[in-house]
Amino acid sequence: MALSSIEEDSLALKSYIKSYPDFPLPGILFRDIFNVFNNVDGLQLLNNILKKYAVELCGKVDCVAMLEARGFLLGPLMALHLNVPCVPVRKKGKLPGKVAQLEYTLEYAKDILEVQIEVFKEKKRILVIDDLLATGGTLQAAIQLLNNTGAKVVQALVIMELCDLEGRKKIDIPVKSFIQY
Template sequence: MDKNNKLQILKNAIKSYPDFPEPGIIFRDIFGVFNNITALRAMKDLIMEHILFLEVDLVVGLDSRGFLFGPIISMELDKPFLPIRKKGKLPGKVIQQKYTLEYGEATFELQTEFINKGTRVLIVDDLLATGGSMAAAVQLVKSIGAEVIECIVIMELTLLKGRDKVDVPVHSFIQYDH
């Protein structure tokens, strides 16, 4: 199956919910992909074809949907997986990075015992919207001295220009302009 067919299968499996969580918002839900094995395989294939030649030491997934496909990528690359979680969810020594949400602030944490200076990191998540959480994740990884090779998202809301906040390469498979 070619790349365009895989992209169409993936896009068809993503569910859209108008006016959720509030009027005027169209919520793009990745969970439809996980309920469709053909779409899940297409997503895995697209990701692996894209990152095949990247030199990656560690896969980092963002809380919470990055946890769904980060470990799949990790296993395919035969590299470890490390989560970035919201504040207070990880044991051991952690470092923190605050970021701005639409209505307030949040904090990400990363366990420092599993990542070192010079580690080449691939960051994964399901969606890039305003870019605040992805930019925070990049800064968190860089604060240790690790190198972010690329950020991969399945979907990108291009009108929100989130990639402008992220100072490393970002790859999205599906782009929505609304």
């Protein structure tokens, strides 16, 4: 039996993504990754995709930075497949110790991301992971914040990308997405 490719697995994974019209506001079609986690077959498929992609990244990254909140579900899996540590990038006030922070602008508001400084004592090649790339604001801010610590973000990884929102255009490093809408 032939092994499936990342592309074939990604197509199968897409069938596990649920869509909710008019959530959280009228006119928005919300794509929900949680159904993947609610289904053992979907979760195994996601794990297999991450494992296969880790082979492509092996030796190219030293750490996985996972974005709050759904990136926290993906970061540990990817870090284990890469045999590297993972660190959280969180909203302001959620991390103890010395933190670096960056204020950034969302579509209708401002927010602040933080990361613990001591985890980047040595310059590291970072993979940033999250579930979704939409407008790109949070991912762009996380990359800038991590680079400000002396680390070097070399790759971004998302499970889903909303291509019409053109978030990828804001990101100046390679972005891998498995599912595009």
